[in-house]
Amino acid sequence: MGVIFFLKDGLKVDPSTLQLLQNSANLPMVAKPIYGLLSDSVYIAGQHRIPYIAFGAFLQAVSWMAMACFSPSNISIFIMTLYLLLGNLGASIVEVANDAIVAEAGKQTTTASSKSSQLSPSSSSSSGELQSFVWMACSIGGVLGNLLGAVAIDQFSPQAMFSLFGILLAIQFFITILIHENSLNLPPRTGSSVGMRKQLSELVVALRKPELVHSITWFAASYALIPALTGTMFFYQTKYLEIDSSVLGISKVFGQAAMLLWGIMYNQYLKSVSPKKLISAIQLVMAVFMVSDVLFVKGIYRRMGMMPDSLYVVVFSGLLEVLCFFKILPFSVVVAGLCPPGCEGSLMAFLTSSIALAIIVSGYLGVALASYVGVTANDFSGLPTALLIQAACTLLPLYWSACIPDDPPKTKRKQH
Numbered sequence: 001m002g003v004i005f006f007l008k009d010g011l012k013v014d015p016s017t018l019q020l021l022q023n024s025a026n027l028p029m030v031a032k033p034i035y036g037l038l039s040d041s042v043y044i045a046g047q048h049r050i051p052y053i054a055f056g057a058f059l060q061a062v063s064w065m066a067m068a069c070f071s072p073s074n075i076s077i078f079i080m081t082l083y084l085l086l087g088n089l090g091a092s093i094v095e096v097a098n099d100a101i102v103a104e105a106g107k108q109t110t111t112a113s114s115k116s117s118q119l120s121p122s123s124s125s126s127s128g129e130l131q132s133f134v135w136m137a138c139s140i141g142g143v144l145g146n147l148l149g150a151v152a153i154d155q156f157s158p159q160a161m162f163s164l165f166g167i168l169l170a171i172q173f174f175i176t177i178l179i180h181e182n183s184l185n186l187p188p189r190t191g192s193s194v195g196m197r198k199q200l201s202e203l204v205v206a207l208r209k210p211e212l213v214h215s216i217t218w219f220a221a222s223y224a225l226i227p228a229l230t231g232t233m234f235f236y237q238t239k240y241l242e243i244d245s246s247v248l249g250i251s252k253v254f255g256q257a258a259m260l261l262w263g264i265m266y267n268q269y270l271k272s273v274s275p276k277k278l279i280s281a282i283q284l285v286m287a288v289f290m291v292s293d294v295l296f297v298k299g300i301y302r303r304m305g306m307m308p309d310s311l312y313v314v315v316f317s318g319l320l321e322v323l324c325f326f327k328i329l330p331f332s333v334v335v336a337g338l339c340p341p342g343c344e345g346s347l348m349a350f351l352t353s354s355i356a357l358a359i360i361v362s363g364y365l366g367v368a369l370a371s372y373v374g375v376t377a378n379d380f381s382g383l384p385t386a387l388l389i390q391a392a393c394t395l396l397p398l399y400w401s402a403c404i405p406d407d408p409p410k411t412k413r414k415q416h
Helices: 002-010 015-024 027-041 050-068 077-119 129-152 158-176 196-207 210-224 230-240 245-270 275-297 300-304 309-323 328-338 344-372 383-403 409-415
Strands: none
Touching: 002 015, 002 077, 002 158, 002 230, 015 077, 015 230, 015 344, 027 050, 027 077, 027 196, 027 344, 050 077, 050 158, 077 129, 077 328, 077 344, 129 158, 129 245, 129 328, 196 210, 196 344, 210 275, 210 328, 210 344, 210 383, 230 245, 230 309, 230 344, 230 383, 245 309, 245 328, 275 300, 275 309, 275 328, 275 383, 328 344, 344 383
């Protein structure tokens, strides 16, 4: 959030430029399959996950500490973009290694649970328990981080916040290098480093499975087809409505808390629900929230006295910002269950890369849509029309929802 205010208030960028910068800075995420192939095939000191996490944390720490050294008057948009690209490169490498660890450990846990359930009918395990736990842990971190950001945004300069984030990443780096991969109880290595060519061929074979390639294609399209209007809505809330920055911070806290609650609900009640029904329902709810945004922008809620603008931003805007990510939890469980052994890092990286590319395309489409309806930093009259188009685009993927597996992974494993 500090970066967004730094770009808006420090570098004086307009809504379209802000959204272009935000999405362009995510380009390193698209190369995740390369990082996944590296982590699957190239071992460093007998380890192929932890060293990549440490290296990614190091790159992020360098990026944020470098940005903290510049004031708005002596840094250009180009240099800022380069540092954001470097930071997201490090974050991408960390995410790939983390996703691979979760996929490997989750599959090992599932195998052990299956064996124990065969010995004892009373003991049973459901798919996705580890993924749900990781989701909840990340959500707790998001709540605490955004809560700290909401308090700090009015108290400290963006440079101070960049410094704090850089220091935290440096601490993560030093802690990570003290951890050995053996302590994670991952599947043992069957030999020396696997060649990248062999690893790539295994990934290609995995992607030839129709249920995998169709699911991933649909999932990526469900993001790419929706023009994102995040930069436009940010300017509308802060410049037109003059919503305080702390309110936006609390909105992000509310969103992360909702993600935590979603992880708990999924783990307790929804793991046995058909992924297709669950993901389609989330897609429909997103469209409803976007129509609600139309009423919000038109001031209908305000005129009816239903709720103040600040409350809507905290609750509805905060929830809509993370609602599109709710689909990732059930879908990642599906992909992890279908993933062949040995290419967990590569396949999960391919999935997250596809999502990242789709989100970038979505951001660029949002810039084009805002330009088409005539939305600028000072004129938001076309925003309701843009939001209606966005809601209609959100419903489009539902026509091809048959691409998602109809049964949860647990059911499929029992059939084999």
